[in-house]
Amino acid sequence: MLCPYCLNSETKVIDKRDNESLTKRRRECLKCSKRFNTLEAVERPEFRVIKKDGRRENFDYEKLKRGVLKACEKRPISSEKIDKMLARTEERLRKRGKEVKSTLIGDIVASELKKIDKVAYIRFASVYREFRELDDFKKEITFLVNR
Amino acid sequence: MLCPYCLNSETKVIDKRDNESLTKRRRECLKCSKRFNTLEAVERPEFRVIKKDGRRENFDYEKLKRGVLKACEKRPISSEKIDKMLARTEERLRKRGKEVKSTLIGDIVASELKKIDKVAYIRFASVYREFRELDDFKKEITFLVNR
DNA sequence: ATTACGAACACAATATATTGTGTTTTCCTC
């Protein structure tokens, strides 16, 4: 922890108080003796999505969910399974940093769906990856069927 | 520190790593045993904002950020650029003393946005400066277009 | 001016986090 005044990295904790989901510590720099506070919080950084045309928007979980639910429509997949899959997806995206390309979202969702339900996967892939030719479709299906 | 999964408040630290000015801890919930990370960072010293009616309130970085993000919505501006711009803005405000007028915030944000993205600038200015007349708007636009 | 509340301060007894090092896993890239 860097002292915000002299940038020294050795500090000690003088006091600590918890507050719901936040932990506040009072620290003292071992070098310049100045005091300052720090906050500890659960890591859940926001991230943004870069669309194909370069525009940015905040990640929208509900939007992701809608897309996935649509692909899973009428398929025998429990809500629980879907929720877990969505959580995993969000985690994977979060790990990619503060900004992720929208195409990456599609890729990750696809890879997750593939693990769960082939039909849902194909449905999703056909939309998100914008399979240009029926050929791509056919290739994917052949590939899946052969396994 | 609340476990983000079961909301239990007892957790233990499994690991900790420092990274420049951030401290990352890995924790385990004593109840559900799930693991999660936390981040500790220096708390920015506070300063206050004088609102138009004279009332004071603490400067709220998140609020500032929300306003700016709103103005930048759907614009091709990277998070990094926005974050830097926000940091610069906060620094400029901080230098103005322990109390700053709310109108100053608007002016500084506007001047920063102007450097980055004209559209975002106009959006922001139209809200924060409460352009009374469409005229003001028109004038600004004409001015910008002519450059 | 008075009250009330949260923030800062202090301190001592105790419990828990930290550090260093090394291994394993995950997942992105090619």
Next chain:
DNA sequence: GAGGAAAACACAATATATTGTGTTCGTAAT
């Protein structure tokens, strides 16, 4: 599918943070 980087995992010896309680100070509301 292979290679490689980053994150997670593990663990033991040691140092440091935490907790509880109480006082004081600053500032907002009355």
